[in-house]
Amino acid sequence: METKKYAYSYDEYETQNKRADVMVQDILADTEFPGLTELIIGDWGNAWEDDCQPILDGIVANADRFSKIQKLFIGDMDYEECEVSWIMQGNFSELWAAMPQLRELTIKGSMELELGEICHEGLESLTIICGGLPGNVIKSIQHAKLPNLQKLLLYIGVEDYGFDGNADTVRELLEQADFPKLAYLGIADSDIQDELTGVVLECKFMEQIHTLDLSCGTLTDQGGALLLEKLPGYPNVKKLDVHHHYLTEEMMDKLSKLPIEVDVSDKYKPDVYHGTVYLNAMLTE
Amino acid sequence: MYIKYTGSEVEQYNHKDHINHKDHVNQMGSRDQQQSDRQGCLKQPRKEDEKWHGLPRCAVLLGNKGTKRTDYFCKEAEAAGLPVMIADWRDDIERMDFSNVPGTLPDIFGKERSYIVKIDPPLWDSFRLGEINILADSYKKQLEQLSRLEHIPESGMLHNKIEFFNHPRAIVQLLDKRECKAKLVQAGLPVTEELCTDACIGVQNAGKIHIDKSTDESIEEQITGELRADKHTDGQICADIQITEEIRAGVKISEEFRADACAGIQNAEKIHIDACAGIQNAEKIHIDKSTDKQIIGELHADKYTDGHMRCRSTAEQYSRGITSAECLLEQMRRCRVYQVFIKPVNGSGAAGVSAFRWQPSTGRMRLYTCAFMQSGIGLVNTKRLRCFKEPKEVTALLDLVLQLDCVVERWYAKAEYQGYSYDLRAVMQEGSLDFLLARLSKGPITNLHLNNCPLETDRLGLSASVSEHIEQLCRKAMECFPGLRSAGIDILLEKGSGNPRIIEMNAQGDLIYQDIFHENKIYRHQVEIMQR
Numbered sequence: 101m102e103t104k105k106y107a108y109s110y111d112e113y114e115t116q117n118k119r120a121d122v123m124v125q126d127i128l129a130d131t132e133f134p135g136l137t138e139l140i141i142g143d144w145g146n147a148w149e150d151d152c153q154p155i156l157d158g159i160v161a162n163a164d165r166f167s168k169i170q171k172l173f174i175g176d177m178d179y180e181e182c183e184v185s186w187i188m189q190g191n192f193s194e195l196w197a198a199m200p201q202l203r204e205l206t207i208k209g210s211m212e213l214e215l216g217e218i219c220h221e222g223l224e225s226l227t228i229i230c231g232g233l234p235g236n237v238i239k240s241i242q243h244a245k246l247p248n249l250q251k252l253l254l255y256i257g258v259e260d261y262g263f264d265g266n267a268d269t270v271r272e273l274l275e276q277a278d279f280p281k282l283a284y285l286g287i288a289d290s291d292i293q294d295e296l297t298g299v300v301l302e303c304k305f306m307e308q309i310h311t312l313d314l315s316c317g318t319l320t321d322q323g324g325a326l327l328l329e330k331l332p333g334y335p336n337v338k339k340l341d342v343h344h345h346y347l348t349e350e351m352m353d354k355l356s357k358l359p360i361e362v363d364v365s366d367k368y369k370p371d372v373y374h375g376t377v378y379l380n381a382m383l384t385e
Numbered sequence: 386m387y388i389k390y391t392g393s394e395v396e397q398y399n400h401k402d403h404i405n406h407k408d409h410v411n412q413m414g415s416r417d418q419q420q421s422d423r424q425g426c427l428k429q430p431r432k433e434d435e436k437w438h439g440l441p442r443c444a445v446l447l448g449n450k451g452t453k454r455t456d457y458f459c460k461e462a463e464a465a466g467l468p469v470m471i472a473d474w475r476d477d478i479e480r481m482d483f484s485n486v487p488g489t490l491p492d493i494f495g496k497e498r499s500y501i502v503k504i505d506p507p508l509w510d511s512f513r514l515g516e517i518n519i520l521a522d523s524y525k526k527q528l529e530q531l532s533r534l535e536h537i538p539e540s541g542m543l544h545n546k547i548e549f550f551n552h553p554r555a556i557v558q559l560l561d562k563r564e565c566k567a568k569l570v571q572a573g574l575p576v577t578e579e580l581c582t583d584a585c586i587g588v589q590n591a592g593k594i595h596i597d598k599s600t601d602e603s604i605e606e607q608i609t610g611e612l613r614a615d616k617h618t619d620g621q622i623c624a625d626i627q628i629t630e631e632i633r634a635g636v637k638i639s640e641e642f643r644a645d646a647c648a649g650i651q652n653a654e655k656i657h658i659d660a661c662a663g664i665q666n667a668e669k670i671h672i673d674k675s676t677d678k679q680i681i682g683e684l685h686a687d688k689y690t691d692g693h694m695r696c697r698s699t700a701e702q703y704s705r706g707i708t709s710a711e712c713l714l715e716q717m718r719r720c721r722v723y724q725v726f727i728k729p730v731n732g733s734g735a736a737g738v739s740a741f742r743w744q745p746s747t748g749r750m751r752l753y754t755c756a757f758m759q760s761g762i763g764l765v766n767t768k769r770l771r772c773f774k775e776p777k778e779v780t781a782l783l784d785l786v787l788q789l790d791c792v793v794e795r796w797y798a799k800a801e802y803q804g805y806s807y808d809l810r811a812v813m814q815e816g817s818l819d820f821l822l823a824r825l826s827k828g829p830i831t832n833l834h835l836n837n838c839p840l841e842t843d844r845l846g847l848s849a850s851v852s853e854h855i856e857q858l859c860r861k862a863m864e865c866f867p868g869l870r871s872a873g874i875d876i877l878l879e880k881g882s883g884n885p886r887i888i889e890m891n892a893q894g895d896l897i898y899q900d901i902f903h904e905n906k907i908y909r910h911q912v913e914i915m916q917r
Contacts, residue, residue: 107881109798109879109880109881109882110795110797110798114721143798148723148744149744149746178798178801178804178806179806179827179828179829180796180797180798180799180801180806180829180880181798181880183742183749183751186744186749260774
């Protein structure tokens with residue numbers, strides 16, 4: 101897999117007028133591009149004010165030249181470049197048909213994000229990293245036609261940054277979604293992680309997945325106890341990822357003793373301020 | 386001036402109990418001399434100072450007893466046979482009478498010998514950020530007074546030589562982040578730049594803007610002239626701008642110049658960044674009068690090919706240029722820089738340092754800072770990085786932080802390693818890069834006491850050219866400060882390009898846990914330098 105990341109620095113943006121609308125042109129002009137199978141798009145310049153639509157449109161307009169790209173990441177930037185919740189995404193509606201060869205899609209940021217009607221035969225992995233997953237995006241995934249989807253990882257986030265639903269929203273998503281080949285289910289980065297753990301453990305996909313990802317959220321012993329109780333009933337689950345959590349040492353120990361691979365790294369302690377306890381998911385901004 | 390001898394005899398220095406050794410004061414000289422002679426401490430007497438040739442060398446460490454700085458330095462001194470006298474800031478500072486150094490000096494430097502004084506920083510107990518400047522000023526005064534010590538021998542009152550490991554004046558220069566940065570900029574070294582064009586907005590009521598050079602090829606001769614803003618009324622002030630000296634390149638240029646300038650100066654009370662955009666091709670804009678005393682300095686306008694010309698300011702004095710959140714936001718907007726670091730001019734250890742980001746179109750804000758407003762106490766420094774998001778809360782906190790006299794710099798995206806961003810702490814000593822440590826962080830502030838992770842730089846896989854670039858940069862930075870033998874230099878590598886920029890320098894930045902607990906080579910090298 102030949103990978104390359106394309107990104108503009110602040111100085112390129114300011115002094116060379118590098119912007120989203122010239123990025124596809126720059127990518128196509130790159131002599132290494134024809135050999136790539138994985139494309140990573142980083143900061144397209146002022147990503148908190150200008151969305152990446154020109155890039156998406158550029159890919160669609162030049163679909164034949166992007167026909168070797170199997171893995172695509174739009175918005176790979178860290179907090180030094182842009183707050184996750186400030187990244188201005190775009191509308192992916194046209195991309196599904198334009199990139200039939202695509203196997204993996206990762207999107208970072210959810211502002212202005214629209215997935216439209218998702219219909220893709222070959223897509224195996226869909227990951228959305230954000231501070232708050234908007235209802236329209238959840239709906240798109242809920243009704244998606246992704247017969248070969250094996251991995252779904254969604255950062256749920258918090259209300260302030262775009263998640264306008266609740267546990268029922270996620271329950272409905274998991275009830276209605278049809279991903280017959282799903283093997284990796286991630287419902288992560290939530291400040292209601294315990295509640296969502298209960299929702300996930302009751303969903304139909306529990307019978308078929310091998311990896312359960314409930315990481316980066318506010319999982320406490322309450323959710324931990326649910327996992328201890330229910331997971332033994334699903335011998336198909338071989339891996340549990342709950343890194344970034346608020347579990348006690350005792351619960352961590354119990355979970356680690358499950359006869360599966362368990363990631364309980366990144367233990368956090370609640371913040372107590374003026375008598376109020378604060379738990380934070382990893383990306384809640 | 387009274388300084389206790391503590392643990393001063395190399396043979397008797399004891400790490401666990403080195404406080405009560407006052408009794409050795411009187412014996413100190415002779416026993417030290419024997420020790421020094423035996424160890425051959427003065428292997429390389431300085432040629433330029435023959436009169437001190439042969440005098441035994443002794444280190445004086447002005448610092449804090451029982452700290453790692455003291456203990457690990459003394460460990461190496463002991464191993465190398467360098468006698469060390471320790472004076473403690475806490476115990477002795479109040480009794481130090483710097484005003485009468487010649488009279489009291491024999492109390493300490495009583496015997497004929499060659500002394501090298503190393504000054505470690507005093508420990509400050511206060512966590513109130515409001516006290517930073519008072520403490521720093523007092524410390525600077527003490528350093529200034531200490532610097533007088535080196536002149537005493539020349540007065541003939543004593544028969545010993547005193548030199549400093551790091552000269553107190555060099556320490557003072559580095560303590561002031563603004564002064565330090567100005568020196569580096571002057572030397573043409575890449576630094577994390579202060580918010581550009583600050584002068585443009587900060588020049589309130591400037592009486593005169595002097596254009597003394599133009600590099601525009603179309604202008605055959607230099608432009609020399611003045612823009613005078615005589616009146617500060619509302620609205621545009623085209624009429625108030627006069628070119629009082631003839632512009633040598635001719636009337637046509639003068640008219641264009643006038644037009645541009647007028648178009649740019651939108652407001653009589655403030656001269657905006659737009660004014661710079663209007664001043665076509667001026668290489669230097671000199672502000673020689675500012676009635677509010679905010680800025681006196683120069684703006685260098687190097688590139689301004691588009692409407693968003695940004696000046697690089699080298700104003701030497703524009704202290705307290707940005708003193709409020711409102712002023713900061715206005716400045717950021719004009720400079721089109723929407724993420725900045727705000728650092729109190731004085732202070733270390735991330736005290737008051739804040740990373741601020743703003744999205745003008747939505748009004749969203751983020752402020753990452755260890756500063757915290759504690760009711761009943763005021764602004765305090767904590768060891769925890771917090772993120773504030775509520776604009777009201779953010780601007781209130783910014784107002785307080787900016788009152789501390791801060792430098793405002795662009796927040797550069799730093800290079801990353803395995804999902805962590807990092808910067809580097811280099812320890813340079815007499816031209817040698819003795820240590821290079823990466824500080825990995827998940828947040829914008831990398832200081833290690835904030836639960837960030839140190840990492841050996843070998844593991845970063847930096848290319849040879851980047852490493853060489855870093856070393857050269859450090860060497861040149863050291864050359865900017867005469868009298869500086871050792872410094873910790875913080876450097877970031879820009880994300881993408883990997884270009885190094887100096888964040889700041891610290892003349893007392895030699896304590897690196899990753900070194901003292903392993904090789905202790907930084908202090909070993911210091912001792913070697915002192916023994917020369």
